Amino acid sequence: MRQDKHPDYHPVVFRDRAAGYAFLTRSTAHSEQTIEWDDGQTYPVIDVEISSESHPFFTGKARTVDTEGRVARFERRYGGGAEAGEAT
Template sequence: MQQDKHPDYHPVVFRDRSAGYAFLTRSTATSEQTIEWDDGETYPVVDVEISSESHPFYTGKARTVDSEGRVARFERRYGGS
């Protein structure tokens, strides 16, 4: 097996500033900024614009663009029963 083929895989904190949410995971992402986590260790922190805590799909705040259903529109157009 070849050595030094894969990038460095280490613990990283991803922080969603808009939701005030952060989580620790393993990643190849790097950052100059660090943060002290709950366990007392210091980890690199990567700020993200959106995460599962602030994404409309996961929070249930997604807007419905088509308020009239496709079936109802078809029945109105073509005279369904």
């Protein structure tokens, strides 16, 4: 098996600035910035725009799309339905 085939896999802190949340995991990502973690070790830190702490789907603030209401509104506006299709 080749030794240099896989990238360096090391501990990295990902920090969500919007939610003020950070988590330590292993990754192949690199960063020049570092942060001191709770265990006293220094790890590279990568700032992300969104994580599970700030994403609307995971926080329960996601909007549901009312497709039935949209179809009814379209039919009211443009006269859809069975009557419109029979006029041939």
